[in-house]
Amino acid sequence: MRELFFEKGLGVIGEGSMSVMRKDPTTEEWVVLATERARRPHELAHDQHKAEPPAFVPSCPFCPGNEAKTPPETLVYHNHKDGSWQVRGFANRYPALTEEGMTNTKLEEGFFMEMNGLGIHEVIVESPEHNKPLALMKDSGVKNVLLAYQERYNILRGKPFVKHITIFENHGASAGTSLEHPHSQLIATPVVPREVRLRQKIAARYHDDTGRNLYSDLLDHELRLNKRIVMKSGGFVVFHPFASHEPFETWIMPKRPQACFGNAPAADLEEFAHVLRMSLAKLYHALNDPDYNLVIDTVLPGGENEDCYLWHLRIIPRLAEVAGFEIGSGININTTLPEETAQFMREFHGEEGEE
Amino acid sequence: MRELFFEKGLGVIGEGSMSVMRKDPTTEEWVVLATERARRPHELAHDQHKAEPPAFVPSCPFCPGNEAKTPPETLVYHNHKDGSWQVRGFANRYPALTEEGMTNTKLEEGFFMEMNGLGIHEVIVESPEHNKPLALMKDSGVKNVLLAYQERYNILRGKPFVKHITIFENHGASAGTSLEHPHSQLIATPVVPREVRLRQKIAARYHDDTGRNLYSDLLDHELRLNKRIVMKSGGFVVFHPFASHEPFETWIMPKRPQACFGNAPAADLEEFAHVLRMSLAKLYHALNDPDYNLVIDTVLPGGENEDCYLWHLRIIPRLAEVAGFEIGSGININTTLPEETAQFMREFHGEEGEE
Numbered sequence: 001m002r003e004l005f006f007e008k009g010l011g012v013i014g015e016g017s018m019s020v021m022r023k024d025p026t027t028e029e030w031v032v033l034a035t036e037r038a039r040r041p042h043e044l045a046h047d048q049h050k051a052e053p054p055a056f057v058p059s060c061p062f063c064p065g066n067e068a069k070t071p072p073e074t075l076v077y078h079n080h081k082d083g084s085w086q087v088r089g090f091a092n093r094y095p096a097l098t099e100e101g102m103t104n105t106k107l108e109e110g111f112f113m114e115m116n117g118l119g120i121h122e123v124i125v126e127s128p129e130h131n132k133p134l135a136l137m138k139d140s141g142v143k144n145v146l147l148a149y150q151e152r153y154n155i156l157r158g159k160p161f162v163k164h165i166t167i168f169e170n171h172g173a174s175a176g177t178s179l180e181h182p183h184s185q186l187i188a189t190p191v192v193p194r195e196v197r198l199r200q201k202i203a204a205r206y207h208d209d210t211g212r213n214l215y216s217d218l219l220d221h222e223l224r225l226n227k228r229i230v231m232k233s234g235g236f237v238v239f240h241p242f243a244s245h246e247p248f249e250t251w252i253m254p255k256r257p258q259a260c261f262g263n264a265p266a267a268d269l270e271e272f273a274h275v276l277r278m279s280l281a282k283l284y285h286a287l288n289d290p291d292y293n294l295v296i297d298t299v300l301p302g303g304e305n306e307d308c309y310l311w312h313l314r315i316i317p318r319l320a321e322v323a324g325f326e327i328g329s330g331i332n333i334n335t336t337l338p339e340e341t342a343q344f345m346r347e348f349h350g351e352e353g354e355e
Numbered sequence: 356m357r358e359l360f361f362e363k364g365l366g367v368i369g370e371g372s373m374s375v376m377r378k379d380p381t382t383e384e385w386v387v388l389a390t391e392r393a394r395r396p397h398e399l400a401h402d403q404h405k406a407e408p409p410a411f412v413p414s415c416p417f418c419p420g421n422e423a424k425t426p427p428e429t430l431v432y433h434n435h436k437d438g439s440w441q442v443r444g445f446a447n448r449y450p451a452l453t454e455e456g457m458t459n460t461k462l463e464e465g466f467f468m469e470m471n472g473l474g475i476h477e478v479i480v481e482s483p484e485h486n487k488p489l490a491l492m493k494d495s496g497v498k499n500v501l502l503a504y505q506e507r508y509n510i511l512r513g514k515p516f517v518k519h520i521t522i523f524e525n526h527g528a529s530a531g532t533s534l535e536h537p538h539s540q541l542i543a544t545p546v547v548p549r550e551v552r553l554r555q556k557i558a559a560r561y562h563d564d565t566g567r568n569l570y571s572d573l574l575d576h577e578l579r580l581n582k583r584i585v586m587k588s589g590g591f592v593v594f595h596p597f598a599s600h601e602p603f604e605t606w607i608m609p610k611r612p613q614a615c616f617g618n619a620p621a622a623d624l625e626e627f628a629h630v631l632r633m634s635l636a637k638l639y640h641a642l643n644d645p646d647y648n649l650v651i652d653t654v655l656p657g658g659e660n661e662d663c664y665l666w667h668l669r670i671i672p673r674l675a676e677v678a679g680f681e682i683g684s685g686i687n688i689n690t691t692l693p694e695e696t697a698q699f700m701r702e703f704h705g706e707e708g709e710e
Binding site for chain 2: 018019020021022023025027028029030032033034094095096097098100101108109111112113114115116117118164166167168169170174175176177185187189190191193194195196217218221224225242243293294295296297314316321322323324325327328329330331333
């Protein structure tokens, strides 16, 4: 959390009331919701509008006309009318992991474990327009991006060494973007990350204990309590989770239990595109285009995952700094209450787009 | 990681070589060391010197003369010559957790787990001088701060509800500081954080398997390999760990196995103060005063912790943004090699102070 000691204009709400600790049922991490230092939702909006970039930047390697500056295309969707591209995919030019080598683990001095950086790292350019983030696109544009995610996910998961694939977007400098042109990334790893393994374990134990899917139960409880829901459609729910680790942390979850994003039906993606675009547009307009990270939490299909897991999307706006307490303890201090931020977003009706 | 696509002046080293994945033996997390996108150590220095603040700021609640603006003192060390204070401790005015209430956990809808925000949150002002961070103090000043950490740690751990105490410092705005005047904090929690519990489990299993202390073995291997050591004293080792999660991540570890920082002998703290001050001074001068978080990783004493754990200090310079891949997978991408950053720091001899 950003430290709060003596800041002016703090807007302390619920002064004198105690903070609470809540446990994230999916990770078993405690979170501190510090009502003593809580801020009203609107106080987290950026003070200033960011300078709006132009629609086309001649030097941008992701802008039309500069296709030769990127590695060869792995994916391209065209506009049926004029043949121009709408979404492009290609290998990352400075990949974190590459397909060279094998997964053989070696031990340094019989103690330290190291292996080759085997994996795949790809980029998806979301639109030809330099200044059109997902929040400002039409539903149809967002749907194309989701279809591209799914297409590349399903191709990458066919490789025998791939054990996990992270799909993510970094929006804005504080979220780690180096290129302004809207784009997403996929990284396939030769291991299931410890954190993903932990979530699977927790969900599997819940299934062992109850015979039910942890994520479905979580969603049922959020729907029944109806305090942290931002928006619903026939098949999807947008909510700020009970144990939100960060202010305005937003989850979008399909009601249909399905472990793997790669298997979501095309009709679901259409509906998903709409609620995702609406959610991002609300954040964009209500908080003045905050930087954020977006990740799709998914596991590979099959086996017990199908009973235990449910793919979903998380948006983490970058409104608070992680500091020493979080680094030392792994416990986040969130200075907002998800009940209040969800209500704020539910009631916010700005320019939410044309569709 | 900060994304790297087409940045100029990237200073790519080892181009064409593969990146590696390394497993942190203490957390069992994999880290990607991306040599394809690696940066030379000096490239991570701040471009500009930060503006140096004045030694005294009349409006600063931590500066001398403003003692009445803070909650009552829990600790104060005086200068024997003139009676002025050197270190002050007090409750945080906007505490994340407070001593009110009890730990009774309640379930919302029989599903979501919540409890009162029971705990203690304290501040330690490190010096009367507004512009004197630990890096620029004398060894004796740093020793006083460590003595204050230990005194408050040992008092807080006496409370029956306290299950873990995190000692930390946030240095600089990107590390979460809101007040410039150098200060540290302690937060006592009524639970052992999941991340701390995991580390204890891993260390206990290692002890079950080998009869040895994981942290002592890690230190022995680092000393034997002698590739990532920055500095040694009789009883302490400063190194950049094998699986560094962040660029210039620095660990300071005592050679004597001891689970709890609260039990470190005074003579050890004197030596610890010297190596800590030297380590922070090297970072300050070599990288132009980077923002950083400092945490002491310690567990409560007694029981099997004594066989399995070894307290140590971690410095995490804030040189890279955590982005979507890290948030989604928990795997960090580090664009530097600890062998290279440790060598760089070992060979750097700037103004490292007077003592």
